[in-house]
Amino acid sequence: MTRAKSEANWRELELFKAMWLRVFQRFRSLAGVKPRLVRLGETGVLIAFLLAPSIWMLSAIPPLWKDVDAYVQVTHPPGIGTILQYGPLYCFVARIPLYLGYIVDCIRLGAPFPTRDFFLHPTLSDSGVFMLLLSQHVALCCSAFHLIAVTSRLFLVRLVLVVIWAANPLFYTFAHCVGSETLSMILLLLVGATGLRIIRHPRRISRKEWVLFGVLLWLCILTRHINALLAALMPLTFFFLSAQRLTMIPFTRSRLLRRWRRLRARQDLQKATVALVIGFSCIALANISLRGLCHAVHIPYEFRVGYTFVWRLKFLATIPPETRDQLLDKVAKNTASPEAKRVISVLREAFPEAPNWDVMGFMRMAQALLFAPETKSQEQKFNLVLNRTAQAFLCPPEKIFLSVVAADFTRSRKATIPSVVNQLFGQTTFYFSHSGAMAGCAPLSTFRDKSAAQILAIFKNHSYFHHHKSFSYNAFLFSWLMVRKEQVAPISSYATALTLVGLVMMLANCFLNEFQPRYTLPMWELTIVSASVLAGQTMECLFAPANPEPHSRTSTLRAV
Known part of the structure; x- marks a missing residue:
């Protein structure tokens, strides 16, 4: 009697499991049989x-x-x-x-x-x-x-x-x-x-x-x-x-x-x-x-990595003069180009006491010292010199340079999405301090009758951005x-x-x-x-x- 009852309970359990298994399979199979109208609605x-x-x-x-x-x-x-x-x-x-x-x-x-x-x-x-x-x-x-x-x-x-x-x-x-x-x-x-x-x-x-x-x-x-x-x-x-x-x-x-x-x-x-x-x-x-x-x-086609690399050299303004001179001495030994050596020598005196370094001003000064007068052919030669200067810093990179790269790489991984978004608002305000460089933007609604503070306030006033x-x-x-x-x-x-x-x-x-x-x-x-x-x-x-x-x-x- 007890055995028959246990077998009946077992059959009921199996039927219950089978029923729920069919329900679950039916639920899983819904994605494959949707009408076109439903798919369009979901899209x-x-x-x-x-x-x-x-x-x-x-x-x-x-x-x-x-x-x-x-x-x-x-x-x-x-x-x-x-x-x-x-x-x-x-x-x-x-x-x-x-x-x-x-x-x-x-x-x-x-x-x-x-x-x-x-x-x-x-x-x-x-x-x-x-x-x-x-x-x-x-x-x-x-x-x-x-x-x-x-x-x-x-x-x-x-x-x-x-x-x-x-x-x-x-x-x-x-x-x-x-x-x-x-x-x-x-x-x-x-x-x-x-x-x-x-x-x-x-x-x-x-x-x-x-x-x-x-x-x-x-x-x-x-x-x-x-x-x-x-x-x-x-x-x-x-x-x-x-x-x-x-x-x-x-x-x-x-x-x-x-x-x-x-x-x-x-x-x-x-x-x-x-x-x-x-x-x-x-x-x-x-x-x-x-x-x-x-x-x-x-x-003329030219490789312009040296032009971009000059901005990388801003870190030289943040290190002590003695350390900077030692680094530049080692870098100068990595190139046989006399023009690149002259650019490196100009770098020694290029950094003021303030941390902000005028990159474009430095390049204009260096080009004028190396090549005068300034012509298109001289610009091509100067670009080649910048490429060789970048090569001297990178092949091989010195320990100080690698430490700066590592520090920036660490900063990048600590960056948040709001910090990236905030920079886009900050870069938009560049116009208000350099309107002459973006003269064609003057009639646009972004800048017309606006100020830098108003642009930055948009980021702060909308929680979606931060x-x-x-x-x-x-x-x-x-x-x-x-x-x-x-x-x-x-x-x-x-x-x-x-x-x-x-x-x-x-x-x-x-x-x-x-x-x-x-x-x-x-x-x-x-x-x-x-x-x-x-x-x-x-x-x-x-x-x-x-x-x-x-x-x-x-x-x-x-x-x-």
């Missing part, structure tokens, strides 16, 4: 969340400017500044919305349309700048939505990621700012999404995906030269993945599984080789593009380590490569230029993309449909 909700900060900023916040750099990028004719000093892509593409906005003003006023000369010498207008910012916000929305859509198929997962992205002012403030970092930021999101699509392929990667990744990488390099380091992203990913598979082989008992993992590791190394070839090809193509643009506008003040990059990196899932090998390797490349880009900036909070943008962005990929994959594993789509099924196999 509309996600886009609405992504656009909400943009709509608010376009209606309430005046356009921001990355000081005189942005002014040069969008108003100067094709030349050294808009091709070699800054990446040419933003300098030229940004003029299209400026032109469209100016046409709107012409239609409203009944004035004739501008000629093609507008693209050589643009005239700034409020409508043109608004069209530029509008295009930047729309591009940010599209690229962010694409990345989040690739990260996960599930609406709830996408919704969580979208809300987190919308609450982050970093990307939206850059989208509201005139400057090449904005286009670089947008392209980086597309690179991150394309790389994720590539890493999810279980066997052979289609040529279309590689070509798309290569085109985006090429455009990134043409936007900011430091983006050439992104060429290491996919090779690092496949190297990490191959190493991860090889380390698991000694702990695998099954001979068949060992052979399978060895085969997969070999395939990953082959993909890493392909990625290396594509990366170097994109760098070479970007260089050829720059040379072609220089030839088209009749200017919430989570104490949340530094180091804190975010720790959170990333907590989210990282070792069991998803391809995604884990890709997320690690994203974060590592971002840190390397920041370190390269510390070697070549003085620290500025805005230089942390690629580091922040790539780590945020990495964390989004990991979080999306984690939640996808928990709530994936019972009958996954083809790409999900292959992704599950790759996790082994």
Whole structure:
């Protein structure tokens, strides 16, 4: 009797478990059978969340400017500044919305349309700048939505990621700012999404995906030269993945599984080789593009890292004169160029008692001492001298220089998102102390009848820009380590490569230029993309449909 009763209870328990299992499977399978109208509604909700900060900023916040750099990028004719000093892509593409906005003003006023000369010498207008910012916000929305859509198929997962992205002012403030970092930021999101699509392929990667990744990488390099380091992203990913598979082989008992993992590791190394070839090809193509643009506008191609490096030398003003002289003595021994030695000797007397050092004034003085009179050919020679001076400091770097780089790298990892956003407002106020250098900005609403204090007050008066003040990059990196899932090998390797490349880009900036909070943008962005990929994959594993789509099924196999 007791035995029969226990068997009946056991059958009831099994039926109860089966019933709840069917309910759970039905819940998990909802994502795969949604009607088209429901999917469109979900897409509309996600886009609405992504656009909400943009709509608010376009209606309430005046356009921001990355000081005189942005002014040069969008108003100067094709030349050294808009091709070699800054990446040419933003300098030229940004003029299209400026032109469209100016046409709107012409239609409203009944004035004739501008000629093609507008693209050589643009005239700034409020409508043109608004069209530029509008295009930047729309591009940010599209690229962010694409990345989040690739990260996960599930609406709830996408919704969580979208809300987190919308609450982050970093990307939206850059989208509201005139400057090449904005286009670089947008392209980086597309690179991150394309790389994720590539890493999810279980066997052979289609040529279309590689070509798309290569085109985006090429455009990134043409936007900011430091983006050439992104060429290491996919090779690092496949190297990490191959190493991860090889380390698991000694702990695998099954001979068949060992052979399978060895085969997969070999395939990953082959993909890493392909990625290396594509990366170097994109760098070479970007260089050829720059040379072609220089030839088209009749200017010589030149490498301008030395010009940028002079700002890195500001640290010399902060060290004692005796230490500075000892450092310069050692640096002078690293070059055989007499002109570079003269620049180094000029540096000895160039630093006043005050910590603020006039970099442009120093370069004008040094060029006048080395080459007189100043001509275009002499400017080319002086640029070569600056390159050799930078080489003397960097090859090999002295201990004092390395300590300064390490200190700046530490500062960068302690930087918070509000500090980066605040700098964009601060750089906008550059106009009020240097209005002559940005004369074309005078009629714009950002500066017309405004003061520097009013611009800075906008940042202070809106909590959206400065919430989570104490949340530094180091804190975010720790959170990333907590989210990282070792069991998803391809995604884990890709997320690690994203974060590592971002840190390397920041370190390269510390070697070549003085620290500025805005230089942390690629580091922040790539780590945020990495964390989004990991979080999306984690939640996808928990709530994936019972009958996954083809790409999900292959992704599950790759996790082994």
